[in-house]
Amino acid sequence: MKTTLTLTLGALLALGLSVTSTTSAQDAGKVDFEKQILPILKESCFKCHEKENEDNGKIKKPKGGLRLDSAATITKGGKEYPDENVVAGKPDASWLVKTMTLPDTDDMAMPPEGKGDRVTPANIDLIKKWITEGASFGAWKGVE
Ligand code: HEC
Missing domain, CATH: 1.20.5 (Single alpha-helices involved in coiled-coils or other helix-helix interfaces)
Incomplete structure (x- = not known):
């Protein structure tokens, strides 16, 4: 017993x-967006894809109408590919990632040729994993 x-x-x-x-x-x-993905976007993409701001007296608008500095605008996307910037569950349909994987010479390769280092394959895999897992931003909202 x-x-x-x-x-x-x-x-x-x-x-x-x-x-x-x-x-x-x-x-x-x-994958945690704020801890792991945001720093990659900050380093490689923010300089051209932030909220409109003044730089040395010149108004700088987000390129392609795309802002990557807030959850809402990352979801909304830019002029050419609205609603296809991040397609939850489908990294291969998401332009955020597609632009990172296009060859240097492609017009849509990001960052554009000569305008900064390409994102490393390890970081691209991390972003793909985040999208596959549902592309959640957690509590992060970013710049309004
Ligand atoms: C030096 C400036 C610059 C940097 C840095 C840059 N981009 Fe761009 N981006 C552009 C320009 C210019 C366009 C518009 C291109 C066009 O429409 O032909 C664009 C357009 C885009 C678009 C298409 C938006 C749409 O729907 O029309 C995506 C997606 C994009 N960029 C993602 C990124 C990502 C991701 C990064 C960082 C890895 C990045 N960009 C870094 C200049 C930049």
Whole structure:
């Protein structure tokens, strides 16, 4: 009787532990937009895709009508590809990523040829993973 009880408790405990560890492993594996994706966009894209601002007395508008500095405008997209900038679940249909993977010589390659380093393959994979996972911005809203 005593042995059975010990065994049952042991089994329950083991089950509880394995369930807990699976859940936290999944959370830890999910890409966090603000921590992992935003810095990549800041470094490679913000200089041309931010909210209209004044730079040395010159008005600078976001290129292609695309702002990458807020969740709403990343979702909305630009002039040519509205609603296709980020297509949740479909990285290959998302222009945010497509432009990063086009050859240097393509007119739509981003950043444009000679205007900054291409995004590294590892970072492109990270962005693809974020889109595949549903392209959630979490609590981040960005610049209004
Ligand atoms: C030096 C300036 C510059 C940088 C840096 C830059 N872009 Fe662009 N981007 C442009 C210009 C100019 C256009 C408009 C091109 C056109 O329509 O022919 C554009 C257009 C786009 C478009 C198409 C928007 C639409 O719907 O019309 C996307 C998507 C895009 N850029 C993504 C990016 C991403 C992602 C990065 C960073 C990896 C980036 N860009 C960095 C200048 C830039």
